[in-house]
Amino acid sequence: MSSGGGAKRRRLVEYVATDPFVDLAFVQQLLSNEDWLQVMRRQAEVYNSTGDVGESTVTFRMYRSQSKQHVIKALQGAYHAIDRYLSDELVNEKASRAWRALVTLLASLQLMEKAGAGLGELLPEGYGRLEELKAVIDRMIEEKTSREEVRAATVVMRVLRGLSDEQFLSTVPKLWWLNLVMESEVFEAVFKYHFLASKKELVGGFVKSAEEALSEVKGHTPDLSYMEHEVLKALLSRCVELRGQYINKLQNAIVFVKIGRRSVGSYDWDWFLRDEILTYFMPMYMAELQELLGLREKELNISALLSPRGGPYGGPASALSTLILMSPIFMQYALEARGEVVITPADIVVSVLRISRARGGAGDFVASAEEVAKEVASFWEERDLLRRLKLYSQGEVTPETLYRKSSFTASLALIINAGIGGIHITTERRPELQLPPRMLGFDSLYVRAQQLSSIARRVWGWEEG
């Protein structure tokens, strides 16, 4: 049977290419060399200030040339003939993703340290301890290679369950990040699905009309929820280009993001299809921002956001793209660790740009912190984020509670201290809030919309003029 139309389908989820342990092996090699880590730390500083991710360095080239052998050596116990599947192209791609993932991880850490905010609030205190991450990775690879034919999810679950609460919370955000970057094209497909599924009227309308059509058949019992589940699953299969029965293969590719959650009871697909936070927030932020900036086609690929930049705004744009990509992780971490909703840097940028649009364009303006929080809440409401957040959070989520949150000032401090011009603080009535690290009082944001959108455009590689 031909698969219709004769077009050759690309299968996104492939043996070896989307294997989580292959990804980990690439990262493991980088983490185990202290000299390389030093180079990456310095590169992270450069990345934040000029946007160069360092793929022209000798260190990276050295790493890339050795990585194939390392991965084969690390995993030959578990995978037969892995060398046959590790094409040079794949190795180059994975090596460069592992490098980017770690450099940006270190860059985000430096941003937090510089801002004196966010560690312990948006990310765990132990976020910078790479040795912990390395220990977990080592254990996972060891666990995988010491047994025959063991499922990836089982291995990951076993290792994660062995961690203490604190260890778990300080490691998983790093694993999520690695997973998102290493499998970015699979995640792009997942984002596509979320993007599609967020169009409620589209899916709901179809489900309803299909059930109505079926109810003409004698004996059919209408079940909207079952139909919706199957439709969503089919949409996911379509987006990741897998036939329905193979959907579980997707789990391997996104294993850390999918099962590295203690807040979720069961890891079935239904939860992921309807109530997921981490991978749902990402495309919502990206799509909303791109729409606000006037991009017609949506770019949902993570790799594209991490590609090196140069020129004016190269540094701030890189810092901003890291913050945008990290934002869903901030949110997920806060939910995992404290069952609490936070305002992320991406929320602030999105809402500021939304306010700017509502005020009709590119002029500078002042918006009170309350107004920004209100806009965040309305963005969450519009994009079906609020319902999802309420499922996991213990507290109430209203604009009033949001703007009092310390995560609001922490996120703002990250934006301002990263040198992302365009957003500044000011006081209109009373300096009720305090911006770390110097605890400067403020109650409003002064926004230079033109500058902010120029930087945000550079995130997606748009040149000015």
Add this chain to the structure above:
Amino acid sequence: MSQTSCIDAFRRFLEGVVGRLSFEEMERRFSRALEENPVFTEIERRGALGKNIIIVLGGRGCGKTLTIRYIKYRLERDGWDFKYISGAQLVEQAKAGAQGSRVFQQLIEEQESKLGRDSGYRVVVAIDDVAEAVEIAREFLQKEVELARKYEGRLKLVLAAQSERAKAERVMTVELLKVVLSQAPFAEMFFGEEPKRVLLDSFRNSYISGTPVITFRGATMINLDAYWSSLRSLNRVKDLAEAMVKLAKFYAENAGACCEEVVKRVEGHKHGLALLALSSIPKIVRDPEARAVIEYRGAEPSLSGLGIVALNGLGIAELLNRFFADPKVASLADEAEKVYQSLKSLQATVDADTVKEVLLKACGAVGYMTPLRDLPVSSIVPQQAPSGASKPVTGRRKYGPRVDLVEVRVAASEGREERRYVIFHSLKVDKKGYVTSGSAKKLAELINCGVPSEAEMRYLAVLIPAAEHAKALYRALGLLQAGRKGRDVLPLFIDKLSSIERGFVHAVEIGILGDDRKISQELQEVLYRIVVGTLTLSLRDDAGQPHLAYLMLPYVS
């Protein structure tokens, strides 16, 4: 030989003062002619003593305690009470546990009660070696800042800290500036908005701009090293020589009966002695945020038995002592004096290549740097096979362009060694004054094949003949990489060198003075050290940053 005994007395005095002196000891020894000290004249001239908080910073032996001594002398005259507290004393008291905190409490209460009782009472609270106590007495120090605010104009807080003081990889002085002081209540009343940035920037920039006294809203920072740095220049040998004579007089007067002979001999060799003092190598404070240059006696091996240690009070005292004790040093000073005299009259034009050559030679002479000449780029940056190359590359070009570079090995934290590579490229200028296309092309090639890389600590120092030739650098970088200028691509302008510096470069290059006299081996070494320690500070970019000095000077060890 009455003269000899008078010199002996002078030397004994110097030997007595080069060790660590307590405040009382200092007070006893230096009682006369305090106004004569050039450092204090500078402080006076800038009105530093009028502020409520006075921060005195400096490397070991630059005269912090002496400065406190001077502040006491000056303010006591105007009716200020003086309270001296040493950091070591605070540490000891804090170690006593619960009692320790009571001692801090008592100190504060005592000051407050006196100030509260008598509205005419004025007190100077001087905490010496405060860096020692930063960790344990943080709250106490911040409370003192609060008091200085409360009793503005009646309580003056003097904080003296050794710039290089580090504990467990943390530089305590930097900690004092960026945590204790900038986070103290009312910090902005004293230091202005953004106290942390202001304090750190002032600390870092004061040395390279040579401004020892920086005044803020209600405070002042006296960086004694910066006073000395303003003299660390071949253009100011004369001033340094005068300062040394003044210091010699100051020491001689405090040594007892003023010894005319000492002053006369120093006077006769003052320029030579100044050159010897310039051959000391400043150090860099090992803090990524501060990265300040200071004058400090490090552990580097001293060459030719000269043992020049630092360009500051202590170093000069030691130099003067050696000058009278060691005939070798005396003859070196003699030769240096002659070199200086002939340098003054030497008119030389130097090009970028000569400067490069001198830097390479000098780097080889200081021990921790290795010059590597004519090295194919591929041996430091493995070349990538150019994708889609139309024809195979052969011959010399196979290994990429050739470069001269210096490998700098400095001890970094945790016993690790930091290796930096400074690759030199000089822009050549043709007869019409245009940059030759060959050297411009090579520059672009070096940048494109990844020679400079900040993350891997390879820096490309571009020696540019004059400011108008800088556009060749911008062209080579292109718009997208313009941000690398000042980070790993470092422009250094040759035309910023003065005529005496050019003459110096020329003399060092050929090893011969104007009158065909060959420079002795020992002096040659001194001159090389001047290149590394002093000339690199004059080689600056268009923003006035001495990038080469930052890369080539060792850390405080």
